[in-house]
Structure formats: C-alpha cells, structure tokens
Amino acid sequence: MRIVLNGLEKSFLDPSGNRRRVISAISADIAPGALVAVTGPSGAGKTTFFNLVSGLFLPDSGTITADKTELTALSERERDRWRAKEVGYIFQTFNLLSDLSIIDNVVLPHILIGNGAKGDLEKRAEESLTALGIGDHLRKYPHQLSVGQRQRVAVARALLVSPRIIIADEPTANLDDASARIVADAILTLRGRSTVFLASHDGRFNAVKPDHTIALGGEVSPCVR
Amino acid sequence: MRKVNALLTLVFASLKGRLFATTVSILAVAAALAVVAVTGIVSFAIAKQAFESGQKYPFIVAAEGASETQIILSTIFHIDKPRGKIPFDTYESLKKDPRVTTAFPIAMADSIGVFPIIGTDGAFVKDIGATYRGDIALADPHDAVLGATVARQLLMDIGAEFTGTHGMGGSADEAHEHAGHTYTVKGILDPTGGPEDAAAYTSYKAVWAIHAHGEHHEEGDHHGEDHDRYHLSDGMLTAVMARTANPVQVFDLQQEYSRPGLTTVNTANAVRSFQKYFNTAGLVATFFAGLTLLIAAALILAITLMALDARLRELALLRILGIGRGAIALLIMLETLIVTVAGVLLGFLLGHGIPALFAKAIGALVGASIEPWHIGANELPAIIGALLLGQAVALIAMLRAYHMNLVEESGKN
Structure with a gap:
C-alpha cells in the first residue's frame, strides 16, 4: 500500500497546560511493501506518529493518503474500519486481552471487526501460532505464557489477515534471544508484501537497510524512493 | 451474529x-x-389466611385487654399468647344464640414442645376441614389430635402418649410439666400448610381438669400474672370463635357482647387493619x-x-x-x-x-x-x-x- 504523508503536524497539551508539538512537518511518499524505519529518542513522538499513520489520531494539519484513500478526510468510524482491515499492530508490550485464551486473543478482535468467519480465522490462527512455535498453547491464557511467547501471540494477531500495513513499535524489546529472532524474522519476511513501519533499537534490524527512515525529534528524512 | x-x-x-x-x-x-x-x-x-379465617370465624370473643391483632394472632394463627380468660357461659350463650350457626370454645394454656395445645372440641377440629388419620372427635379428656408438623417433628403417631407443659412458650422457669395428665394421640391431621399444622388439639375439659385440681405446684416455682393467665380452672376459656348466618349480625353481636371482661372482634374488620x-x-x-x-x-x-x-x-x-x-x-x-x-x-x-x-x-x-x-x-x-x-x-x-x-x-x- 502506498502511503503519502504530506506536512503532518501534531501537538498535545502537556500536563502543565502548555501545547507541545510532537510531530512537525513530516512528508514522505512511501511505496507499497517498503520498510520504513522510524527513529528518535524516547518521547520523540514515535507512538503518536504510528497512531497518525493508522488513522487513530488525526493530525492538526497535513494529510495522509493510503493508496487512493485520504485517511484524514474519513470519519472516525471509517478510519476504524480502514484500520481494522489494513493495519496490523505489534507493540513493545504485547497488549493481549488477559481474560481471553490465546486463540481468542488472536481471532476474536478480527471477528468483531468483521475480518472473516470464525472457523476460517481459527484455522489460520492455529497455523500461524504453530509456525511461531506456540501451537501447543492455544487454550492457555496470557499469564500462563512467557514474555516471548506472548509477543509471538501478538505477532500472530497482527498478521492474521495479511494487513497491507504493519506497525511494529519496539517489537523485540524485552524478549529473550530466541523469541526476538522469531519475531524479527516474522516481521522482515513481510517486506515487499506489506508496508512495514518499524521502530526498534534491536541490533538485529541494523543489518537491514530500510527503504525510508523517518527520524522524529525535529528532523525528517527526505523521501528516498 | x-x-x-x-x-x-x-x-x-x-x-x-x-x-x-x-x-x-x-x-x-x-x-x-x-x-x-x-x-x-x-x-x-x-x-390470605386472615381473610379466609375472617370469613370462616367472623366473630371472636376474648378477654378484655387484648388487642384485635393479638386475639387474631392467638386464636387464628396460634403464634401469640392469649391475654386472659373469659367465662364458659359466653360460649354457651353464643351457641344458643339463633344468629350464630356455630360456636367453638378455645382454651389455650399449655404447649407440647414449641407447639401450642388448643383446648377445644371435636367439632372445631372437624371444622378445620383437613383430611386426617384416626379419630378427631376428642370424646375423652385424654384424647389428642396432632397437626402434621407436630407429629412429624415430635416423631409421634397414633397411640403415642404425651404430657403438656404449662404455658405458651414462656420462659423456662415459668414452664412446668403437667405430668399428672397424659394425652393419647387419637388422630393426626394431614398437612394443610396452615396454622393447624403446628398445633395440638385436646378437649377444653382436659385443660380444665389439668388446671383445676390435677396439678399441685411446688411453692414458688411459677407464679405471677403470666401463670394466672394460663391457669384455666373449671368454666374458663381464652376465646370463643363463632360463625353467623348473616355477616351483618356480627355488628349486633359485637354490641351485645361488648361488656366488662370481654373484647369482641369483628374478624373481617380486624383483618383489614391487620x-x-x-x-x-x-x-x-x-x-x-x-x-x-x-x-x-x-x-x-x-x-x-x-x-x-x-x-x-x-x-x-x-x-x-x-x-x-x-x-x-x-x-x-x-x-x-x-x-x-x-x-x-x-x-x-x-x-x-x-x-x-x-x-x-x-x-x-x-x-x-x-x-x-x-x-x-x-x-x-x-x-x-x-x-x-x-x-x-x-x-x-x-x-x-x-x-x-x-x-x-x-x-x-
């Protein structure tokens, strides 16, 4: 999916009531299947940027266009539907629903969103979880899994319906080496099929040259491609 | 879906x-x-019980000093103590009254376990309308009829014998056993779900016999107002329940029987306040x-x-x-x-x-x-x-x- 960012600006009121600009003048033309590295120090606005790209927040100014859809012109409900269909999220913290079983964590949000039939989604989820090495834990609950296993569940959920945009926010942080390798491989194999936005300090990703780098904290990289 | x-x-x-x-x-x-x-x-x-009883026994006479509610609780529901005594001729007079179709004597003074013993006659027990086993005529002062709950809880069947305890659930030091008068269970009522399940019925004459001469209590074991109230000697009852041919006649009866020593209850009216x-x-x-x-x-x-x-x-x-x-x-x-x-x-x-x-x-x-x-x-x-x-x-x-x-x-x- 081609993503065009045009002059994105976003500011928030900080706790003392002062307006703080978090995203400033970001423009980029991102080709379908590109790997986009999002860099910047902690607090630079990476999460805000991801929330803008996914249509969760609207920018104060500027536009986001995904293929022919101008995201910033859609209503909240339309953006919800678009995000549900097109975006897969992998967070630093795994963000699983603690009261649901592993299989339900992967499948249920997609059923609610209307991304497919239960039987079909469950079959794909089982395959995906098995491929990620946690096929034996389908009926367990998140607290029964290790940190690395939980992140793999989050990866399975994000990739279940082959979204055209993947947002990976520090996906391997706090993971053991084996789990980090599995998660990193899963994300990198998507390059070329999905547009991947990746923020990570993990050295495993250093060897991979991104198609774009969006540096937050004041500077914006030029469009490479 | x-x-x-x-x-x-x-x-x-x-x-x-x-x-x-x-x-x-x-x-x-x-x-x-x-x-x-x-x-x-x-x-x-x-x-519902009060309403039905109001229709069944529209007129009750009890001792002066008791409220209508107390009289209903004691005579109909058997869950309160009678408040005094009335002469037996009240019953006789009502029974002879042409406006009264039926009158029943009630003499409550004793209990068996936690259940009251109602001294009355066989006609009253029959009038309850419950099905039963054995004989419910109360022909002899030693005969007793038990409600279903009493028989079940006290594990008594026809032929069983018991003695009454003086008082109606009063304090333990007021109670004493009437060991001299033994009752024999002659009949047992089938469960009705009503107050009769938790009562035992004997002849009022038995109550008189026990309290008139059958018992000589030791000095100081149970005296005072409460004891006197239950000491039903010959010719005393605690209430009379009567049925009239015409409900309007209850008002006449009420006026006639409103005399010193008596409280009259128009049950239908009392039930409304109840x-x-x-x-x-x-x-x-x-x-x-x-x-x-x-x-x-x-x-x-x-x-x-x-x-x-x-x-x-x-x-x-x-x-x-x-x-x-x-x-x-x-x-x-x-x-x-x-x-x-x-x-x-x-x-x-x-x-x-x-x-x-x-x-x-x-x-x-x-x-x-x-x-x-x-x-x-x-x-x-x-x-x-x-x-x-x-x-x-x-x-x-x-x-x-x-x-x-x-x-x-x-x-x-």
Whole structure:
C-alpha cells in the first residue's frame, strides 16, 4: 500500500497546560511493501506518529493518503474500519486481552471487526501460532505464557489477515534471544508484501537497510524512493 | 451474529476475569429482590389466611385487654399468647344464640414442645376441614389430635402418649410439666400448610381438669400474672370463635357482647387493619430492599467505573485494533446489564425458591399456607426498578467509555 504523508503536524497539551508539538512537518511518499524505519529518542513522538499513520489520531494539519484513500478526510468510524482491515499492530508490550485464551486473543478482535468467519480465522490462527512455535498453547491464557511467547501471540494477531500495513513499535524489546529472532524474522519476511513501519533499537534490524527512515525529534528524512 | 457471539465472549470473559466484583454485584441485587419477594409471599400468605379465617370465624370473643391483632394472632394463627380468660357461659350463650350457626370454645394454656395445645372440641377440629388419620372427635379428656408438623417433628403417631407443659412458650422457669395428665394421640391431621399444622388439639375439659385440681405446684416455682393467665380452672376459656348466618349480625353481636371482661372482634374488620399492619411492614421491608438496591446500583457503578479505569489499556487496544467506540461502549453496557439481569434472576430464584423449599417450615412459623411462587404487589416494581437502575448504571458507564479517548488515557498510565 502506498502511503503519502504530506506536512503532518501534531501537538498535545502537556500536563502543565502548555501545547507541545510532537510531530512537525513530516512528508514522505512511501511505496507499497517498503520498510520504513522510524527513529528518535524516547518521547520523540514515535507512538503518536504510528497512531497518525493508522488513522487513530488525526493530525492538526497535513494529510495522509493510503493508496487512493485520504485517511484524514474519513470519519472516525471509517478510519476504524480502514484500520481494522489494513493495519496490523505489534507493540513493545504485547497488549493481549488477559481474560481471553490465546486463540481468542488472536481471532476474536478480527471477528468483531468483521475480518472473516470464525472457523476460517481459527484455522489460520492455529497455523500461524504453530509456525511461531506456540501451537501447543492455544487454550492457555496470557499469564500462563512467557514474555516471548506472548509477543509471538501478538505477532500472530497482527498478521492474521495479511494487513497491507504493519506497525511494529519496539517489537523485540524485552524478549529473550530466541523469541526476538522469531519475531524479527516474522516481521522482515513481510517486506515487499506489506508496508512495514518499524521502530526498534534491536541490533538485529541494523543489518537491514530500510527503504525510508523517518527520524522524529525535529528532523525528517527526505523521501528516498 | 458471529459479531454478537464474539462480543458476548468478550463480555463474559471480562466478567469472569473480575469474578469477585461480579459476584458481589449480582448478590447485592439478588439479596434486595429476594427480600422483596419473600416479604410479598409471607404477607400474602398471612393476609390470605386472615381473610379466609375472617370469613370462616367472623366473630371472636376474648378477654378484655387484648388487642384485635393479638386475639387474631392467638386464636387464628396460634403464634401469640392469649391475654386472659373469659367465662364458659359466653360460649354457651353464643351457641344458643339463633344468629350464630356455630360456636367453638378455645382454651389455650399449655404447649407440647414449641407447639401450642388448643383446648377445644371435636367439632372445631372437624371444622378445620383437613383430611386426617384416626379419630378427631376428642370424646375423652385424654384424647389428642396432632397437626402434621407436630407429629412429624415430635416423631409421634397414633397411640403415642404425651404430657403438656404449662404455658405458651414462656420462659423456662415459668414452664412446668403437667405430668399428672397424659394425652393419647387419637388422630393426626394431614398437612394443610396452615396454622393447624403446628398445633395440638385436646378437649377444653382436659385443660380444665389439668388446671383445676390435677396439678399441685411446688411453692414458688411459677407464679405471677403470666401463670394466672394460663391457669384455666373449671368454666374458663381464652376465646370463643363463632360463625353467623348473616355477616351483618356480627355488628349486633359485637354490641351485645361488648361488656366488662370481654373484647369482641369483628374478624373481617380486624383483618383489614391487620392487613394494613402487614402492608406497612411490607412497605418498610420494601423500603429497605429499595435502599439495598440503590446501594447495589452504586456498587455496580463504582465497580464498573473502576474496572473501566483498570482496563484502559485493554480497551485502548481494542480501539487500536479497529473496534469502534460504539462497540466498546456496548461491551461495557452489556457487562453491566448482564450483572443486573443475573442479579434479578438470582433474586427471583432465591426469593421464591427458598420459600418453595421451606414452604412447610415457613408456613408453620407464620401460621399460614405459603404460596412460594406468588408475586407480591411490590415485587414487579422492584424488579423493574432494578432493571431500570441497571440500565441507568450501564448508560453512565457506556457514556464514559464512549467519550473516553482510550488511547490517550491509556498512554497516561
């Protein structure tokens, strides 16, 4: 999916009531299947940027266009539907629903969103979880899994319906080496099929040259491609 | 449909995840409604019993000094003590009165275990209308007829013998056994669910015989006003119950028998004030149940809002995944509604199921036949009130969830 960012600006009121600009003048033309590295120090606005790209927040100014859809012109409900269909999220913290079983964590949000039939989604989820090495834990609950296993569940959920945009926010942080390798491989194999936005300090990703780098904290990289 | 199923899976998973809070909320609603239901059932049973008795025994004469309610509780329900004695000729005079179709003597002075012994005659026992085993004529002063609960609890059958204890459930130091007069069980009434289940019937002549000369108590063992009240010597009764051919004649009888030493009761009139008393008691109980319901609603609201704050991250996750505000608000609303509806259902089951399970015991306790599935006048409004309160709580929680910027709020934590 081609993503065009045009002059994105976003500011928030900080706790003392002062307006703080978090995203400033970001423009980029991102080709379908590109790997986009999002860099910047902690607090630079990476999460805000991801929330803008996914249509969760609207920018104060500027536009986001995904293929022919101008995201910033859609209503909240339309953006919800678009995000549900097109975006897969992998967070630093795994963000699983603690009261649901592993299989339900992967499948249920997609059923609610209307991304497919239960039987079909469950079959794909089982395959995906098995491929990620946690096929034996389908009926367990998140607290029964290790940190690395939980992140793999989050990866399975994000990739279940082959979204055209993947947002990976520090996906391997706090993971053991084996789990980090599995998660990193899963994300990198998507390059070329999905547009991947990746923020990570993990050295495993250093060897991979991104198609774009969006540096937050004041500077914006030029469009490479 | 699959979206609804998925939503319900989420709702029940969340409720299960907060099992303690969910259980407390459901129990709070259930307890309030069960109180309303039980109050309605008992009030109805007592009112019905009083009403039927009012029709069956429209005129009662008892001793002066007793209130109409006390007389009804003692003569009809057998759950209060008689307040004094009246001469036997009151009975004889009523029996001969052409306006009176039937009159029954009542002499209550003793008890067997916790059950009162009603001194009367065979005609009264027959007039109860219960089916029975054995003989209920009370032809001999040693004959006794037992109510079903008495026979069951005291493990007595026809032919069993017992002696009465002086007094009507008074303090232990007032009570003493009438060892000199042994009763033989001649008949046992089948269960009726009414006050007769928890009473034993003997001849009033037996009561006289026991108290006139049959017992010589040791000095100082049981004296005072209470003892004197139960000391029914020859020619004394505690009440007379009568039936007239025409209800209007009760007013005439009341005027004629309103004389020193006697209290007359127009049962139909008394039952109305009696019902008013129970209605008031029912209203008080309903008020407290309503209060409990309000507390339950506040509790559910507090728990829901606290849970909402605690679950910000999870709800924010659902938003990020593309689940709309409406669906999340619906999720919160459904959780609250399910708790309320579960509380209402459990309250209904407890409020009617417990009386159904213990109908006989409760019936014996209140002296009236229990209809456990009767829905009292206050119950339906209480159920509707609980559901409306639940709906209001759900709406508040839903609006809060809808207007929260979950992603930003979760980021603050």
